[in-house]
Amino acid sequence: MNELSRRAVLRGIGAIGIGAGGLAMFPSVAAAATLTRVLVFSKTAGFRHDSIPAGIAAIRTLGSQNGFTVDATEDAAAFTTANLAQYQVVVWLSTTGDVLNAAQQTAFESYVNGGGGYVGVHAAADTEYDWAWYGGCCGAYFSSHPAQQQATVVVEDRTSDSTAHLPATWSRFDELYNYRTNPRPNVHVLMRLDESSYSGGTMGSDHPITWWHDVGSGRAWYTGLGHTIESYSDPLFTRMLLGGIRIAAKATTTTPPPTDIELARGRPVTVSSVESGTAHNGANAVDGNSGTRWSSAFADPQWISVDLGSTRQVRRVRLTWEAAYGRAYRVETSTNNSTWQQVYSTTTGDGGTDDITVSASARYVRVTGTQRATQWGYSLWELSVLGT
Numbered sequence: 001m002n003e004l005s006r007r008a009v010l011r012g013i014g015a016i017g018i019g020a021g022g023l024a025m026f027p028s029v030a031a032a033a034t035l036t037r038v039l040v041f042s043k044t045a046g047f048r049h050d051s052i053p054a055g056i057a058a059i060r061t062l063g064s065q066n067g068f069t070v071d072a073t074e075d076a077a078a079f080t081t082a083n084l085a086q087y088q089v090v091v092w093l094s095t096t097g098d099v100l101n102a103a104q105q106t107a108f109e110s111y112v113n114g115g116g117g118y119v120g121v122h123a124a125a126d127t128e129y130d131w132a133w134y135g136g137c138c139g140a141y142f143s144s145h146p147a148q149q150q151a152t153v154v155v156e157d158r159t160s161d162s163t164a165h166l167p168a169t170w171s172r173f174d175e176l177y178n179y180r181t182n183p184r185p186n187v188h189v190l191m192r193l194d195e196s197s198y199s200g201g202t203m204g205s206d207h208p209i210t211w212w213h214d215v216g217s218g219r220a221w222y223t224g225l226g227h228t229i230e231s232y233s234d235p236l237f238t239r240m241l242l243g244g245i246r247i248a249a250k251a252t253t254t255t256p257p258p259t260d261i262e263l264a265r266g267r268p269v270t271v272s273s274v275e276s277g278t279a280h281n282g283a284n285a286v287d288g289n290s291g292t293r294w295s296s297a298f299a300d301p302q303w304i305s306v307d308l309g310s311t312r313q314v315r316r317v318r319l320t321w322e323a324a325y326g327r328a329y330r331v332e333t334s335t336n337n338s339t340w341q342q343v344y345s346t347t348t349g350d351g352g353t354d355d356i357t358v359s360a361s362a363r364y365v366r367v368t369g370t371q372r373a374t375q376w377g378y379s380l381w382e383l384s385v386l387g388t
Contacts, residue, residue: 113216117248146200162243201271
């Protein structure tokens with residue numbers, strides 16, 4: 001069998017009180033003292049969201065409950081160097097279209113690059129398409145969206161001030177944006193959408209929806225959620241938004257997730273079968289040698305499982321297929337080698353390299369093929385498990 005050309009495919013695979021109106025209160029801590037004033041900007045030159053008034057009211061309430069003043073405007077004349085200097089954060093609340101002139105753009109660039117904070121909410125990504133700096137600050141531009149619907153949000157980083165209160169998976173109703181580019185290479189992703197949980201996603205299994213990153217000496221935080229009026233009375237959402245404002249203001253400690261390491265290399269492997277008359281055993285898939293492989297019997301189903309030795313935080317599973325690849329397969333994890341949780345599945349595998357984003361605490365990782373793409377079995381050059 002000949003090795004297929006590699007086709008990299010991103011797949012994804014303090015006490016909190018609740019105040020009036022379902023808005024999150026945050027305890028007073030020393031770091032929060034730097035957050036004193038926030039500007040909410042909601043000018044629209046395109047579609048106008050009817051949730052903007054609710055968003056402004058929610059942020060005002062967050063301010064009154066957490067010790068910072070909130071000003072709101074739709075007047076782009078507020079974007080001068082002198083005026084912006086009084087704010088730690090500017091929230092772009094579902095802005096759309098071309099909303100600043102050249103001088104105002106320059107003032108905002110200088111503000112953020114000089115240490116100011118940017119928070120983008122929902123349609124902030126549908127704004128200023130001809131201003132490249134802004135696209136980089138936001139992280140990605142809007143591309144499209146399906147009808148509003150229920151979807152599962154996967155919380156990748158639960159150490160962040162804006163996500164620590166959320167469950168590992170968060171089911172919510174919203175308008176779910178697709179983006180022109182995947183921002184992951186340039187930002188710290190906090191949450192992603194599980195496209196298998198709804199219809200109309202176009203980014204595959206790596207679909208970031210909330211993130212933060214540094215911009216010059218400043219910091220930006222963005223979420224694609226927040227289309228609906230109801231979002232702004234949802235305590236989970238408003239607490240997330242409060243955390244985002246604090247992150248952008250650098251009023252809270254924010255650390256990127258730890259660097260992933262290879263967890264499967266040289267670990268014990270078990271398999272359902274080995275191709276008859278060959279030395280293509282399971283250990284070949286975790287030996288780090290791209291010239292050796294595991295190959296199964298020529299039948300469905302087949303599986304390969306690796307023991308990581310202890311429970312680890314698994315973030316990615318990378319499968320490097322030989323020519324005999326899986327058309328349909330699933331990835332499962334377990335802490336005890338008996339109870340398994342499915343973290344990814346596909347029926348449209350196309351070989352090459354599948355780089356699957358997951359979020360699981362696991363000692364064992366198993367890949368089960370249920371439909372072969374060829375007359376042969378399942379054959380992997382490498383099964384790589386990345387995490388901490």
